[in-house]
Amino acid sequence: MSVVRTRFAPSPTGYMHIGGMRTALFNWLWARHTGGQFILRIDDTDQARNQETALGPILQAFRWLGLNWDEGAEVGGPYAPYYQSQRGDLYRAAAARLESAGLAYRDFATKEEIDADRKQADREKRPYINIRRSLELTDAQRADLAAQGKPWVLRFLIPRDQKVQLDDHIRGHVEWDGALLPDPVIQRADGSPLYNFATVVDDAQMQISHVVRAEEHLSNTPIQILLHQALGNPLPEFAHVPYVAAPGSKEKLSKRKIDQYRKNPQFQKMFEKADEVFPQLGLTGSAALDPVMVEYYERIGYLPAAVINALGRIGWSLDDSTEIMSLDTMVKHFTLDRVVKAPAGFDPDKLYSFQGHWMKELPLDRKLEGCLPYLVQSKLIVEPVSAETRAFVEKMIVALGDRLKVFSDILSAGYFFRDTIVYDEKNFDKRVRKESVPAHLAAFSKKLEAVEPFAAPAIEAALVAYCQETGEQTGTLIHALRLSTTGQPVGPGVYDCLALLGKEKSLARIAAALAR
């Protein structure tokens, strides 16, 4: 096989879709597995919906996940430019070629006429295909229309006597009947190309060997195959991967259905997390950044390794038991024939589980680098971050241990920085405002004054000693101490909390809690 060249060709929409990212990943993996090239082309033929800024988040998503591209946006390459908006000459030349070969025709039909034809076909319960009235025009009539300046579009003349066959790497053999396909517009009146045409021209010119894309493009494929044939291009291989569905459903994950997803039980947690975390960072909540967007995961503090792992397991498996996979592992083993045919729901729980794994693997210094920006953005610490602060946050991270799942979880321990703490009232009543608890808290607080050094082992020893003396349960004191010093019913070991807080703050907070 000659060199494998795959491409991902996003339209600049202002965000990177998590499902699109999975398709991009498969393209990337196939190229890397085979030692081929991965091209990032920008399909911005639809001028109306493009702005410069709309591309940024897409490129950022690739960079964040570590999916580099050999040719394409920003990096250029031998088939530059890689922006469809800059490749007009190529499309116009190809269109002219088809027209002069009699494989495309100028269609003077108006939208209204086409609509009427369509409705008519509908009424007669037969499939709509173009009536091709413009083909009946005499040369004189055509010249006349041209002289009048009547607008026309260029349509590809679908060969209606042909069957189109495809041997797809994933779906196997698929056939269409040319007699049922409408003639697609390949060029607008203003000379600009349409997606199906530009894609064909580009895939051929860029020597794309494998078109790996989501199955929603399957119905575009016969047209593209016919176009390639008409243009005399060698046919690329096709692999239509299943689309990524909304959690627990078979419906394509779609940004437009975002409001429905808020009620989706699995997605709900992600929206709640966004609404909890983003405002602390000075961002709007889930309204601006939702779990359909790759940026959501970056901003919440997921690890690229976890997102990659989760994406790679949607619709693909290495074998019967491997779940945890690094990008390198996937590159080594990825093949198109192990891609599943059925659409798969995105599973936030499974992603979270992968995240737990990869976070555990992460060295402490990397965790620190990951957490610091959250503390800075939420104004809990200031930049430049002093060496002492770094050391303190590092201790926090150690104390948090596996409770730190995503980087933004560091914010759940904000009570180490804030002077006014928010008490969980229900648990405060249960653990502190109870029987002899305040008295014990006060008495133990006195013992704490003498603990030196004020570190976890010494604090624990003091507490155990106190409980032995008084016959009180250690659990009672532990819960009471946690509630009064952090306000929270859960968190790192309470000895770590006290040590982190220091003697002075610990005693002050206990006193403050007793005074409530």
Added chain:
RNA sequence: GGCCCCAUCGUCUAACCCGGUUAGGACACAGGGUUUUCAUCCCUGCAAUGCGGGUUCAAAUCCCGCUGGGGUCACCA
């Protein structure tokens, strides 16, 4: 509705191509143990071949039909 695709635990999947497994793994869930919280970790449990016909000694696996789900039907990409 036309065309096309798809169908194994709640979810992601393995086994299907080349028929013979107590239908395997993971996530989730439930129970238990460790940690006097939570998280982690360990153990256990729960749980699937959509239906109907063939072919065959034997069908999740091959064939047909049905049902169900989904994608797509633009001068969007």
